[in-house]
Amino acid sequence: MIIGIDIxxxxxxxxxxxxxxxxxxxxxxxxxxxxxxxxxLGKMLVESNLSFSAVEKIVVTGVGSLFIKDKIFGIPTERIDEIEAIGLGGMYLCKRDSVVIANIGTGTSIIEANRDKITHLGGTGVGGGTITGLSKELIHSTTFDHILKLAQKGDLQHVDLLIEDISDRGISFLDPKATASNFGKMSDTAGKEDFALAIINMVFQVIGMIAVFAAKSRDANSILVTGNGSKNLLGQNVLNEISKLYHVGFEFPEDAEYATAIGAALSKE
Ligand SMILES: Nc1ncnc2c1ncn2[C@@H]1O[C@H](COP(=O)(O)OP(=O)(O)OP(=O)(O)O)[C@@H](O)[C@H]1O
Ligand SMILES: [Mg+2]
Known part of the structure; x- marks a missing residue:
């Protein structure tokens, strides 16, 4: 058994x-x-009722992996580059040998993975950390589940400037309900619920658009979404709206949040 750990x-x-x-x-x-x-590692072994001897090797990745040296509890431990791990994990999850991945963690990276080459196309500092950071100041909450609960009752019209606010018809391929400016309205009556939804909406719109441009630049018509951000249902809705406008699909695989750890373990099999 090989254990992949993504810190x-x-x-x-x-x-x-x-x-x-x-x-x-x-x-x-x-x-x-x-x-x-x-x-x-301890949680994994205890929950599976296994001992250290069942572990052949550990492969660590992620920003925190730089702090890990040769061995963990005497088990041989190697390190692998995070981008490489996301690429390998992404190919495993989508069961394809070629894929563009948007990994939405604390920040966001966009990666193109092929069996012979994994390329870091770019990314943005806008990610899950932006949701919790802005929520701390605007809605005085850093508890992720609470932020999501509030957002479910939010109304974007109180916070965002929409196309219908500035034009009596759609503009180009954008319909009247499309965003003209995130946080561009900020009416005095906007409440916590509205801020929570507007933050999530903005974060996923930014990520969705850079991912679409990246995919189009690589002639891909689908983007695999990994990281904890892939599990955000409101975020998925935002990405699905972008998908309709730009004709690029978003896939949300099971175990998306484990893509990086899966890639790390697979790299040394
Ligand atoms: N239960 C949760 N606890 C903490 N964060 C959560 C939770 N559910 C969703 N999130 C979101 O997921 C983000 C972290 O995602 P993830 O764990 O994929 O990132 P990471 O791997 O730690 O960061 P990075 O890959 O950028 O170094 C948080 O910023 C938050 O927005
Ligand atoms: Mg990560």
Whole structure:
């Protein structure tokens, strides 16, 4: 069994792989990289009722992996570049040998993966961290589930300037309800629910658009969304609206948040 551990800026994800197949996943969160990695490994083994001897090798990746040296609890441990890991994990999740990936974590990276080459196309600092950061100031909450709950009751018309606010018909291929300017209206009556939705909407619109431009530049008509951001249902709605306008599909695979950890484990199989 090989364990892949992705020590991200916000959360740590671990997976166990046997004969090329994911058999277990765990997620954890700690304040330092070593506690995160050992905690994730311990949780995985205890929950699976396994001992250290079942682990052949550990492969770490993610920003926190730089703090991990040769071994964890005596188990041989290697490190792999995060972009490489996302590319390998993405190909595993979509079951294709060529894919454009938008990995939405704390920040966002866009990657093109092929069996012979994995390329970092670019990215944006706008990501999940932007949602929690802006929410702290605007709605006085950093609890992700609370932010989502508020957003479900939000109305973008109180915060965003829409095309219908500035024109009595659509503009180009944009219909009257499309965004003209994120946070461009900010009416005095806007409440926490509206801010929460507007933040999520803006973050996913930015990510969606850069991912579409990246995909089109590589002649791809589909984008695989990975990272914890892939699990955000409101975010998925935003990306699906972009998909209709630009004719590029977004895929939200199961285990999307484990893509990086899966790629790490697969890289040394
Ligand atoms: N239960 C949760 N706890 C914390 N963050 C969550 C949760 N659910 C969703 N999120 C969102 O996911 C983001 C973190 O995503 P993810 O774990 O994929 O990033 P990461 O791998 O730690 O970061 P990066 O890859 O950018 O270094 C948070 O910023 C937050 O917006
Ligand atoms: Mg990550």
């Amino acid at each position: 991200g800026s916000t959360t740590t994800k671990a997976v166990a792989i046997k004969k090329g197949v994911v058999i277990r996943t765990v997620k954890t969160r700690a304040y330092d990289a070593i506690t995160s990695a050992t905690g994730a």
